Amino acid sequence: MADQVAGHSTTDYLQDLLLDTDGVEEFLTEFARFSAFRLFPQSGETLCGITLLRSRRAGTVASSNEAAKKLDELQYLFTEGPCLTACEEQRTVHVADTTTDERWSGYVANAAEHGVRSILAVPFTLEAGARAALNVYSTQPGAFGAEDIATAETFVAQTSRALMLAVRLAQHSESIGNLKTAMQSRTAIDIAIGIIMAQNRCSQTEAFTILKSVSSSRNQKVREIAASIVTSIGQAEPETHFDL
Structure with a gap:
């Protein structure tokens, strides 16, 4: 992925990605992988997922890998957690250390058992009726400092329009499929x-x-x-x- 994004701005990369991918699912998957690489190229493993909340139902529409998807789905099982809170309340949520954070105790404890020590969830700005958040997981405690959080928020703000377009395309495709x-x-x-x-x-x-x-x-x-x-x-x- 590094050779694909080197020397490209976020906007340039997203434009290229929209043109080069064959469908919404592929675009979102590459977007999640890009997020994991672009935002936090640090020591330890970084995983990214995108949670979409529609009609009170949450689902992972993309993930950087299978481990990220499982972490998102684990949260849906508990029906609470940082990513769902970010979606519902439209605010950034940060868990500095899963072994000491007392919020959403059931989920956070399970995330720690899966090797996750830090979590950052940043909401996208979408149209009414749909809410989403970028979920970033790190195997390192204290992985996301103030500068990292600000970078993530700026990145999400820049890419909200791209995700909004992807959601519209997915909804259109779903409607066409249902009609057929x-x-x-x-x-x-x-x-x-x-x-x-x-x-x-x-x-x-x-x-x-x-x-x-x-x-x-x-x-x-x-x-x-x-x-x-x-x-x-x-x-x-x-x-x-x-x-x-």
Whole structure:
């Protein structure tokens, strides 16, 4: 990573990263790795993760490696900790030493057992409805001094717009995926209703009533029953004709 960022400003690197990566997930992952390298090139291991809080649900959208992801997820298990507090209260949270800090005792103690001695969480400034924080973990106690914290806050402020764009793209992709799934389900249901109408010589309303009845008796979703009906006559699962 060092050869990729040497001689580049943060803005230049992020612009290059947006252009060079193939998707939101890859961009965010490289962003987390860049954060771990760029912010704290110090002794001891530094890990970075990005927590996104939407609709009261927290999730790690990127991490510098698997260990960083596990540390984030451990916090969600305890439903409290420095990163969640940074997201919810929109303020920087610093744990100088996990072996002596008395806040969020359960999580901090477990983080210490995983070899983490210092934690820094800095919130991003995003649009309403979404909150996020950069989570930095170090194996060294007292790893983040006042200058390090100020650097992290400046970095996060500079990169909030890039993360906001990534979140927008992820939400758009998620919406498109949900829409495609819904249309495919609708297509399967329509075809299944047609099959039932032909087999039972009934109306569309009656066919849909039969479909719902089978769904209820088998405790399966209507779209699942519809798909099984379509495949039972030797047809592949239908695809929507709408292109998005």
